[in-house]
Amino acid sequence: MKNLSKVTALALLISLSGSVVSTSVFAAPNYEEIEKRKNAKTKVMSERTGKKVMKAFEFVDAEDFNGAIAVLKELDPSDEFDRATIDRYLGQLYAQVDNYQLAIKYTQDAIKPDELNFNDQEQAMKLLGDLLANIKKYKEAKQAYIDWMDFTGEEDPTVYTRIAQASYELGQFKDVVEPAERAIELNAKKEPKKAPFQLLMAAHYEAKEFDKAVKILERMVKTWPTDGKAWVNLGKFYMQVEDYEKGLTTMDIAYDSGFFESETDYKVLAQLYSFVGVPYKAGFHMEKAITDGKVKRIKQNVTAMASYFHNAKNIKTAAKYYEEAAEFDNDAELFRKAGALRLQEEQFDKAVVLLKRALDEGSDKKGTIYSDLAEAYLQQEKYKQAYAAITKAAEDPSTRKFARSWKTFIKDKAQRNGVSL
Template structure:
């Protein structure tokens, strides 16, 4: 039963989080229409030494060329758009810092639109390398760089960009921003920091009366799982079931209840999931049957397996047929155990299921069937306790008054460890009974002669 519970507790193995951690970053939209392009100066603080610098104006001719490049790209002629940018770049020495930054910014967006993430990152890095640019452009570009580095699975660089961005904005992080930090730390295998950030994101969201996003909870669950905190994983799973109620979350919650030794809750959740039609995989259905067995509800286990095998949801193999039979036997429904056991014996090359049939028929007092299947079990072999079949054979023959054959069977059973003591006791009992029957026969014979 200990091994069974290990199996049940691990009904679910958490899937990798990669699909949620590598979502396409949401980059800035084109800023041609934004005030940042207005041909005027803006007073900002220089990033490296915090001294104030004046942002130079965007000259109209540069603006016009950048707008033309954008228009060509939007129309689907990306090569022409890049060609215009190259023309602007050819006069790089004539551009001021703001104009250079916007040139690199356009390159970055166009490379990104062309799925060239490496060159997009290189272009955006040139943007933030310029000193005299607006804070809004600097901060937005750093955040986009962090998202792109995440997409490239360069998590050290992601954290570097995020740290620079956070230092620059000097504001409390919003939940979505906390999650980006958490994702980067998680992928960098710093699960404690990942947990800290995503916990803050979830808490802030709930305090604001909002539902935490599903992928935040999945990340939170993954971090707790890596930190080996099963009770916290369970709490997150309860929240996922309550808020998002997907079939897999019910099964995973059941698995965590098993992991945290809350077996009653585990069974309740699995049974609810089954009734809702959420259990569709063979492993899930067999897992529920095993849970029924563990909780001493064997008839439900047998009925579930029988129905599932009939529908094809569970394969009718030796293992599942035998489990069905064991469940019926445990429910004291021996007659119903016969059919699945016979199916199992037809599939198996060993004699273990024949042995189960022999024992079942013995319990049902169908002596000849018990003798027949004990014999076939011994013939097929590979039994765990061969001596038991000699005992079954002997007991069945005794009940058929085949005393001499019963004694032979018990003598054979004595040769096996674990059977010797019982075989000796039965041999003595059979000898006494045989003697008693002889004496009784002699008395009856004497009485008949006296008449």
């Protein structure tokens, strides 16, 4: 069948704890009745029906499924077993041509009389669940899978995974846990599969149970130590639950192992360094990622980089990146920050240019900017400009007190240097 892989593939698109359950949680098989069914005499089709079926199979061998359907539709056997067998074949063939509505109808018709041999009946019942899931009838699909377990008395990890998937698609996130955990337990006896783990993680995420999602990812990393996506997702979820130290350790491992795939991965690593109080490393990693083209050189990212270097007291680098970020859209506040940092590193000419640019772009922190301008001019012994700037600062309520005391200081210093204001 062409598209049935979609049923389980949906789980793989999401990156995602638990209890062990028994079949009785979902089904109540009668094992005595099951044994009777298995040991019952095998039924065979009538000769006339059998000949038509063989003719239909010739079309199937040639991959002419519509031709095979046409041959089988000519049949109208009175025998219930023959009828059920024909319906089963029609269900399979309609699935091959992607006519899922008719595939479901004929498969249901084949199952209903309970006339098929045991293996054919159970295969049809499982197929019905797959078909219903494929057209997003998840509630009905869940019941079909439970009916299959009732009929066979078997536990199939794939069926449990599909029940969990159906519950997830229905938004029944708590109902995902038990079948997914049972699938994990059964798979562990052969070969672990990622799909039920990922469903569990997705369900806990959607339920905002981030601590439980972390536990699932820890199990995944232990089971698949080379799964880069699991390592990266675990690091992100540690950050979600504010366990920044573990998050940083995990993301560092993922980074060093070459597991990063997206821009977000690099940004999360930088954020985690910042959260644990190592802003220089945050800035370093952000700068490298931008330089290497792993993170886009856009205002938001350049601003973050500037902020990291600022917090690390790397004033020169922070000023450079604040200025770069400001130029994206003439951001007055970023020009002000860049100017203030240039003032700190005693780049007075640059400070003046940037601070005036902040005023030109309409900054609402005029008192602070004029105060910084006054200091920059004063350091260059430009007393008239310094006095004019501090006079402006005195007009702003937020800097009035400071500016008035500085105004007197600047005036006195100018007079001592023979400058008349």
